[in-house]
Amino acid sequence: MEQQIITMSTPETRNKPNILITGSPGTGKSTLGQQVADSLGFDFIEIGKEVRENNLYGEFDEQYNCHVLDEDKLLDHISDRMDSDDGGVVVDYHGCDLFPERWFDIVVVLRxxxxxxxxxLQARGYSEFKIKENVECEIFGSLLEEAKESYKEEIVHELQSETPEEMEENLEKICELARAINDEKAMDQ
Ligand SMILES: Nc1ncnc2c1ncn2[C@@H]1O[C@H](COP(=O)(O)OP(=O)(O)O)[C@@H](O)[C@H]1O
Structure with a gap:
């Protein structure tokens, strides 16, 4: 039988850092994620878009009136890119405990x-039920807690994202963190 070689990159083996941008829906993940990817010349994986375009759905949820994400299908779908030794991927998703810990060097939680x-969320045309759920998720700091439980605390960065100025500052900060990791790697070589 032919043996399949599976490579699994880690922060130690990756050439460029992978960055996860998480937070409640509407906190600005996809806007900032695209900017970070453009500035650093990294790939951008917007999970919601990836799921829609590749039909990575599981069962139908009656309460939410939509198909739910099939996590296994999603992880399979992006694993080649995330496990590549090249790295340099920015991921945006309103969740973080589904991903393998080794995939990320920097985890940003937008608040x-x-x-x-x-x-x-109202401008997005969300229902009252969906707005309430997402606002509650933000009030409880659920994503920050999930990030701290899933990754080493020193790689988790909580950033406020309320104004265009803060978006600009966050872009700078994340690019700086990524460059610092690149510099460290260059010194080790
Ligand atoms: N820091 C910010 N200042 C002003 N507007 C923002 C900021 N962050 C996001 N927005 C706006 O909020 C909306 C939601 O942003 P988006 O990136 O789609 O959020 P998410 O991907 O987290 O759901 C967009 O209209 C975006 O322009």
Whole structure:
């Protein structure tokens, strides 16, 4: 039988860092994620888009009236890119405990006031039920807690994202963190 060689990159073996941008829906993940990827010349995986375009769905959820994500299908679908020794991938998703810990060097949790989040989700045309759920998720800091439970605390960065100025500062900060990791790797070689 032919043996399949599976490579699994880790922060130690990757050439460039992988970055996860997480947070409640509406906190600005996809906007910032695209900017970070453009600035660093990294690939951008917007998980929601990837799921829609590749039909990575499982069962139908009656309560939410939509198909739910099939996590195994998603992980299989992106594993080649995430396990590549090249690295340099920015991922945006409103969850983080489904991914293998080894995939990320930097984890950013975006935060936003409930008032601003409410307005952003309303502008998106979300139902009252969906807005309430997402705003509650932000009030409880659920994503920050999930990130701290799933990754080493020193790689988790909580960033406020309420104004265009903060978005700019966050872009700078994340690019700096990525460059610092690249510099460290260059010194080790
Ligand atoms: N820091 C910010 N300042 C002002 N507007 C923002 C900021 N972050 C996000 N937005 C706006 O909020 C909306 C939701 O952003 P988006 O990136 O789609 O969020 P997410 O990907 O987390 O759901 C967009 O209209 C975006 O322009």
């Amino acid at each position: 936003c006031s409930t008032e601003k989040l409410f307005d952003r």
